[in-house]
Amino acid sequence: MSRQLFYNGRVYRDHRFETLCVLSENGVITEIGEWIYAPEAERIDLKGRRLVPGFLDIHTHGAAGVDVNSADPDGYEKISRFMASQGTTGWLGSVLTDTKEQTLACIEAYKQWKGMEHKGAAMMGIHLEGPFLSPEYKGAMPEHLLQSKNIPLIEEYQKAAQGEIRYITVSPEVDGMVEDIPKLKALGIQVAIGHSGADYDTARAAVANGAMASTHTGNAMKLLHQHFPAIWGAVLEDDRVYCEVICDGRHLHPGTVRLILKTKGLERVVAVTDSIMAAGLPDGEYRLGVNEVVVIDGDAKLKENGTRAGSTLTSGKALKNLIAFTGRPAEELIPLLTENPAKLLGMDGQRGFIRQGLFADFVVLDENDGVEETYVQGRRVF
Known part of the structure; x- marks a missing residue:
């Protein structure tokens, strides 16, 4: 099973940024919380940056x-x-x-x-x-x-x-x-x-x-x-x-x-x-x-x-x-x-939000709103 834990970042949820962790398994978001225990997951340190859909x-x-x-x-x-x-x-x-x-x-x-x-x-x-x-x-x-x-x-x-x-x-x-x-x-x-x-x-x-x-x-x-x-x-x-x-x-x-x-x-x-x-x-x-x-x-x-x-x-x-x-x-x-x-497009049950059950598709933004990293179903593609 492929698992990724995104932590130490500000996550975009409900139109605001919150300090949260996001866990994905096999390309799908499985848990969002202030603290997540997942010792076997790949740990991705966001270093205080913003994680958006x-x-x-x-x-x-x-x-x-x-x-x-x-x-x-x-x-x-x-x-x-x-x-x-x-x-x-x-x-x-x-x-x-x-x-x-x-x-x-x-x-x-x-x-x-x-x-x-x-x-x-x-x-x-x-x-x-x-x-x-x-x-x-x-x-x-x-x-x-x-x-x-x-x-x-x-x-x-x-x-x-x-x-x-x-x-x-x-x-x-x-x-x-x-x-x-x-x-x-x-x-x-x-x-x-x-x-x-x-x-x-x-x-x-x-x-x-x-x-x-x-x-x-x-x-x-x-x-x-x-x-x-x-x-x-x-x-x-x-x-x-x-x-x-x-x-x-x-x-x-x-x-x-x-x-x-x-x-x-x-x-x-x-x-x-x-x-x-x-x-x-x-x-x-x-x-x-x-x-x-x-x-x-x-x-x-x-x-x-x-x-x-x-x-x-x-x-x-x-x-x-x-x-x-x-x-x-x-x-x-x-x-x-x-x-x-x-x-x-009627695809909001798959994409467009950081929400449990949706694809782990993320963008990491820098302080100037520029794209620093991109993840598709939990995999870093940029």
């Missing part, structure tokens, strides 16, 4: 030179190891709208990755960004690959993925999409709305039918107008909806981040990276699905027309940015990277 990135297209859309199993492992170095312990592979053949290839590579030995973050499943999206707000989506609703196609993808497509982004104004949201949810897929010019009433209808999130809120969507609140107004207003935010200072002004937090509350905002293969690498030319991308000063844009195309953000940097943008302490903002994405 591992970060969860539910929207990323790649990192470390690997694009999700073209990755093989070794490529997914390379992303996973980079993610671990940034404090991320779980991530969804976001598949940009692509051909049916290439999407199925991404799913197959993920299944092969699951059969490998891993030394990084856990890939928790797949996020489909499209293909049922608005051409007008396509962003980096290849327009010729967008299509109208096609539930049999998603059923085929989900069968190939053995039920591990967790999340999908759709535009509610696509004909018949609002009515088909319950069908997607019945497949075990959480639905986000985005890349959309939907009007207010259509967006509200999508939420009423079960859409639970908005994809990179404020980006690639029709903006709020005092007479026409549109999709952005609908998702800001509704307490049921989680709002993804990309906190790189480019996709959203810091004041906009503060406004979203004030409107939604800390419990309904999910910090994502929307990173591409350039994350962790210098400026240069890269790819995002079928697109050529140029990164200048860390800002990724399509070579073709200058449209912003994902980011080079990491979860660790997102936490630091959130602290800088809002002036709030880390303990108030950590849920945006941990428990909120876990709740959105």
Whole structure:
């Protein structure tokens, strides 16, 4: 039996830090207390540092030179190891709208990755960004690959993925999409709305039918107008909806981040990276699905027309940015990277908290809120 005892640290629990010990056995938290007797366990001295739940990135297209859309199993492992170095312990592979053949290839590579030995973050499943999206707000989506609703196609993808497509982004104004949201949810897929010019009433209808999130809120969507609140107004207003935010200072002004937090509350905002293969690498030319991308000063844009195309953000940097943008302490903002994405995906019985019975996925933060160590199911991976 593999056992680890984390001691002499401040543990994040119930949105505050407490001086506690945490015991894990075979990758699962078994005990939390002020003092734990476990003489046979591996002892991990936190040296007074803070132990927080591992970060969860539910929207990323790649990192470390690997694009999700073209990755093989070794490529997914390379992303996973980079993610671990940034404090991320779980991530969804976001598949940009692509051909049916290439999407199925991404799913197959993920299944092969699951059969490998891993030394990084856990890939928790797949996020489909499209293909049922608005051409007008396509962003980096290849327009010729967008299509109208096609539930049999998603059923085929989900069968190939053995039920591990967790999340999908759709535009509610696509004909018949609002009515088909319950069908997607019945497949075990959480639905986000985005890349959309939907009007207010259509967006509200999508939420009423079960859409639970908005994809990179404020980006690639029709903006709020005092007479026409549109999709952005609908998702800001509704307490049921989680709002993804990309906190790189480019996709959203810091004041906009503060406004979203004030409107939604800390419990309904999910910090994502929307990173591409350039994350962790210098400026240069890269790819995002079928697109050529140029990164200048860390800002990724399509070579073709200058449209912003994902980011080079990491979860660790997102936490630091959130602290800088809002002036709030880390303990108030950590849920945006941990428990909120876990709740959105229905995975809060496995991840997102330091709680008995959950995976022993941890990040050790230094005094400046930087990532010093990362543990996945009790194993140090960074």
